[in-house]
Amino acid sequence: MGNIARHGKTKQAEPAEDLxxxxxxxxxxxxxxxxxxxxxxxxxxxxxxxxxPQYLVMLALWEKSPRSVGEIAGLLQLDSPTLSPLLKRLExxxxxxxxxxxxxxxxxxxxxxxRGRELRREAEKIPxxxxxxxxxxxxxxxxxxxxxxxxxxxARAAEDDQA
Amino acid sequence: MGNIARHGKTKQAEPAEDLxxxxxxxxxxxxxxxxxxxxxxxxxxxxxxxxxPQYLVMLALWEKSPRSVGEIAGLLQLDSPTLSPLLKRLExxxxxxxxxxxxxxxxxxxxxxxRGRELRREAEKIPxxxxxxxxxxxxxxxxxxxxxxxxxxxARAAEDDQA
DNA sequence: CACTATTAGTTCGTACACTAACTAATATAG
DNA sequence: CTATATTAGTTAGTGTACGAACTAATAGTG
Numbered sequence: 001m002g003n004i005a006r007h008g009k010t011k012q013a014e015p016a017e018d019l020x021x022x023x024x025x026x027x028x029x030x031x032x033x034x035x036x037x038x039x040x041x042x043x044x045x046x047x048x049x050x051x052x053p054q055y056l057v058m059l060a061l062w063e064k065s066p067r068s069v070g071e072i073a074g075l076l077q078l079d080s081p082t083l084s085p086l087l088k089r090l091e092x093x094x095x096x097x098x099x100x101x102x103x104x105x106x107x108x109x110x111x112x113x114x115r116g117r118e119l120r121r122e123a124e125k126i127p128x129x130x131x132x133x134x135x136x137x138x139x140x141x142x143x144x145x146x147x148x149x150x151x152x153x154x155a156r157a158a159e160d161d162q163a
Numbered sequence: 164m165g166n167i168a169r170h171g172k173t174k175q176a177e178p179a180e181d182l183x184x185x186x187x188x189x190x191x192x193x194x195x196x197x198x199x200x201x202x203x204x205x206x207x208x209x210x211x212x213x214x215x216p217q218y219l220v221m222l223a224l225w226e227k228s229p230r231s232v233g234e235i236a237g238l239l240q241l242d243s244p245t246l247s248p249l250l251k252r253l254e255x256x257x258x259x260x261x262x263x264x265x266x267x268x269x270x271x272x273x274x275x276x277x278r279g280r281e282l283r284r285e286a287e288k289i290p291x292x293x294x295x296x297x298x299x300x301x302x303x304x305x306x307x308x309x310x311x312x313x314x315x316x317x318a319r320a321a322e323d324d325q326a
Numbered sequence: 327c328a329c330t331a332t333t334a335g336t337t338c339g340t341a342c343a344c345t346a347a348c349t350a351a352t353a354t355a356g
Numbered sequence: 357c358t359a360t361a362t363t364a365g366t367t368a369g370t371g372t373a374c375g376a377a378c379t380a381a382t383a384g385t386g
Binding site: 005019020021025026027028029030031033034035036037038039040041052056059062063076077079102120123124126130133134135136137140141143144145147148150151152154155157158159160 | 182183184188189190191194195196197198199200201202203204215219224225226239240266277283286287290291293296297298299303304306307308310311312313314315317318319320321322324
């Protein structure tokens with residue numbers, strides 16, 4: 001993301017130097033925050049044998065199963081080329097099945113196995129554990145979530161303009 | 164990140180179902196926001212021949228050059244195994260040089276080339292362009308930046324506890 | 327009904343990101 | 357001074373991400 005004014009004393013004419021300062025790039029903060037939080041998840045997901053993207057796919061399926069690849073891609077904002085191998089790994093792990101739909105042979109029905117459904121019980125421990133480890137106020141998390149939602153909407157609109 | 168309470172009417176006993184709802188996972192929002200904003204950067208960086216991580220490295224070097232690999236890794240919170248090939252690509256692109264330090268042969272001095280320094284002029288157009296495309300208020304970006312900083316600190320502390 | 331366009335997934339190639347294992351150089355202890 | 361420990365980067369292997377090209381199946385059109 002672009003730069004934002006430094007908090008407090010903002011000079012009237014920001015030198016170009018400051019525009020490119022690392023600590024003022026919101027996108028930099030976004031990327032770092034994302035990586036940092038993922039590294040809090042990692043040790044919690046590892047015993048379940050899941051990576052974070054795989055965990056997100058399982059969340060989508062626990063909400064509703066079966067789903068098509070495109071449906072999951074839409075929910076997670078991922079391309080099918082990313083999901084394709086990921087889903088195969090989940091199949092190898094015995095958590096899902098991949099089968100061509102009867103209605104439409106182009107579509108692939110992704111469905112939870114019994115083991116996949118069972119894993120949910122383990123997964124329910126994750127969110128509270130993460131919140132506990134972060135030790136942040138719920139209010140802070142809520143305001144972050146609100147800000148993030150705005151950015152996502154804004155970025156998506158920017159992409160659509162582009163297209 | 165874990166879940167946060169739904170805004171407004173929060174039930175006293177949240178069913179476990181809700182805990183795992185996709186739209187309540189702050190980390191999910193973080194990941195999507197990060198990817199979405201990166202996709203706003205992509206078309207702006209592409210004419211410069213840079214990816215976003217490469218752009219961040221260049222930012223670090225425009226602030227100060229030369230720097231060691233470890234120094235850059237610390238700034239960008241990246242591991243050297245990630246940086247190593249990335250820096251080679253920047254070298255191939257003629258933007259930096261990689262040379263063992265004279266003081267300490269273990270260290271690698273990463274230094275801008277003339278072309279690398281020149282690229283800065285182009286790069287200065289990026290942050291305003293991103294802000295313009297996003298069309299968000301500076302205030303919103305500031306509050307986002309503040310929230311992100313808190314999360315980064317919290318996540319880092321969580322990792323350190325772990326270690 | 328045959329032809330074309332569209333849609334759903336896959337495959338390929340490039341670029342991160344992270345873990346673990348490795349190499350080379352410096353620092354430290356005895 | 358020499359053996360050991362530490363530090364700085366690299367290499368190898370796995371798993372995303374994303375663009376581009378491809379395949380198979382369905383939908384639409386004349």
